[in-house]
Amino acid sequence: EAGDAPKAYMLEMFAYPSGRAHMGHVRNYSIGDVVARYKRAKGFNVLHPMGWDAFGMPAENAAMQNKVHPGDWTYKNIDFMRAQLQKLGLSIDWSREFATCDPAYYGLQQAIFLKLFERGLVYRKSAKVNWDPVDQTVLANEQVIDGKGWRSGAPVEQRELTQWFFKITHYAEDLLTGLDGLERWPDKVRTMQANWIGRSEGLQMRFLFNGEAPAAAPDGIEVFTTRPDTLFGASFIALSPDHPLSLALAEANPDVEAFRAECAQMGTSEEAIETAEKKGFDTGLRVQHPFIEGATLPVWIANFVLMGYGTGAIFGCPGHDQRDLDFARKYELDVTPVVLPSGEDPTSFAMRNEAYTGPGTLFNSDFLDGLAIEDAKRAAIDKIAAMGLGESTVNYRLRDWGASRQRYWGCPIPMIHCDTCGVVPVPEADLPVELPPDVSFDQPGNPLARHEAWKSVPCPICGKPATRETDTLDTFVDSAWYYIRFAAGVSNDPAERDYWMPVDQYVGGVEHAVLHLLYARFFSRAMRDVGLVDLPGGEPFEGLFTQGMITHETYQADDGRWVFPDDVEERDGALVERESGMAVTRGPIEKMSKSKRNTVDPEDIIARFGADVARWFVLSDSPPDRDVEWTQAGAEGAARFVQRLWGVFDGFPEGAAGEHNDAALELRRTSHKSVAAIEKAILEFRFNSAVATIHEWVAALRKAETEGDAYIAARHEGLSMLARCFTPFMPHLAEECWARIGGEGLVSAAAWPEADPALLVDDQVTLPIQVNGKRRSEIAVAKTAPADEVETLALADDAVAAHIAGKTVKKVIVVPGRIVNIVAS
């Protein structure tokens, strides 16, 4: 930080300390470092911190397998990985480093939790969760694979548990509209978040029972629909098997209970849902149609209605919803089309096999007849509202965030359960609630739940014996606000925090497009609203860049084993495994993964080629948002270039100096243009283009004359600029080169070179000449030559003359400095 310079908060997603850095880390942090170093050279105050996302299951798994404490395992991994990252020469402020498992960090997190609790943004409720009976913990949806626990492989059970929730739905609308302002985010991520939030406008309304209402639903059945225009096509009501009315009916009727059990057995996996048959149970109840006097609709329980969305009940309109149509056909319910596609005749229109969801005009619909869909929606809503049966509503797909985990290695939830006072927050003075170190992992389940000494605590209100909450927070909470903690610095200073926030540029993988990035956007808003950060817009990350993966070829032996590429060799034109001689086939190029044995260890690469080569290669070939394939040949090419680059600097005569004059103007132009091109490419995250420009620039410097004052001066200027331009990419080599040509201080601290605008334009340009759109010749003209002069020159060109011979010139288009096109026939 120095003076009034503008600030740039650069952040890459912090790492999970799994044990060793992988090439994905190298790419992620190299990308971020290029921008951070560039910003520093441009005079910005730059914050570029690093830390560790250190809580989570792998530490507990290691504890179970190797009898090490999760904390020891984690901090040992952090030490190793920090050393690895430091070898890469990243311009990181390590003084701000922390791990989320540091009590100092999670203590602050507990304080935030309590603030949000006070504000009603955290609450407790009973909900259905995925329960792994072997690991004895709740699993997130994404940890359930084909209905089984991702780690234990045991079939996951649905359990009703009391859990802590973050009220992310409070911000549903703001999280959605906020996306529009995130102009430096990829559209893909914005779209994914918008879909995840899933806003839909519609009507929430009641259907009244025909006859006596059951006790469980005295006011009728509440449904949500986005198609109130199709009410005249309604032919049934369907309840979720988990709807309160279904539950009530099941208690009285074993057949209903049997049907519910059948539905519960159905898998929740993708293909199970895709192939699942529509199934229903007729309750015998009937409700009144709101618009048709005397008409009634049967009430069914149906397996395809979700309790988690809307009201858990729908009205079925088979004419215009495919699921409803499948259901109606199966149980022989009425099918009445009410939207007529344009060009169809209402008297002869026949239902096809597919429900019609396109545009059209209402028919078979009394007062809605003849209206377009949108108008009919409004008319139907108005009428329902006038009848007092409902009103227009907005529904979101987004659910509140269930954050309780029955694990040890996480942030303890700072709550105490007292038989007298209920759930009581831990007083702020008692924070942090630290994890007890003396735990054992010899039994499944949460060690905190059986740690009596830790659990037992007097109630902060009444002082009677009480017990601590033993659940810990989902690790996504830890990463939802760490960037705010970084900004506050070592002393946790609010002024500093508010100075740096928001993050100007965030860099990470797309795999976090929804979960982490949505939770972070929620947390920054919630923290703002309880006064924990000054962030008017609420958005934590102004710019987001999602980098691609690193891929590598795979090899598979005939017995199915994956084989390390290094262990494959060619014998008599066939691929074999070196040790066994077994035949091997080349597999697809895939994301590096341990299971496919196609990883490359950054340690090996750094040891063999150096950190700069590793950085250069991962930035060279592909645009950073695309996947890049790691190849041995590519790394060797990068290493060759490093040698060549050093050679240009090393070849410069020591202590040489010269005066600029026009003799070396072209070389100077190349240098100044290159500076501008590299700068533009960095700003646009087109590092591969920056690399290409550096290649061309180096080639030009190598070819340049070595004798003469003007050339010596131009070369020195070029080398000085070049060293500063490639510093963000290869900082170590850049320091050597800078020192070699007598640069002052560290090149890492040097200012970005200024390109002279006068040297960015040529006096002469070569214009291509087209005849009827085909390039036929080119002419060299002065940059400022007037169009009519260019036209005359073009028409006088020999090759052009040959192509227009015998034709009439109809038109000549001269685009100054670009092209000339002659239209002739």
Next chain:
RNA sequence: GCGGGCGUGGCGAAAUUGGUAAACGCAGCGGACUUAAAAUCCGCCGGCCGUAUGGCCUUGCCGGUUCAAGUCCGGCCGUCCGCACCA
């Protein structure tokens, strides 16, 4: 099913206001140096015809707009990713 991305040489890719398609790199080929090899250096490298100057074709496919289309518009095909019984 819904939403989004991508399709350019043998490969990774450039061409970012519609204006010379294939910059730069990798692989390959030829040459120099060397007893030889490696390294290094020089040259060639989209396809077809031609000794050559050069000509024709070429950005997934079909059509359109334009003096001019990889780029814009319409319709297909392929591929990857995300979400998904969301009413």
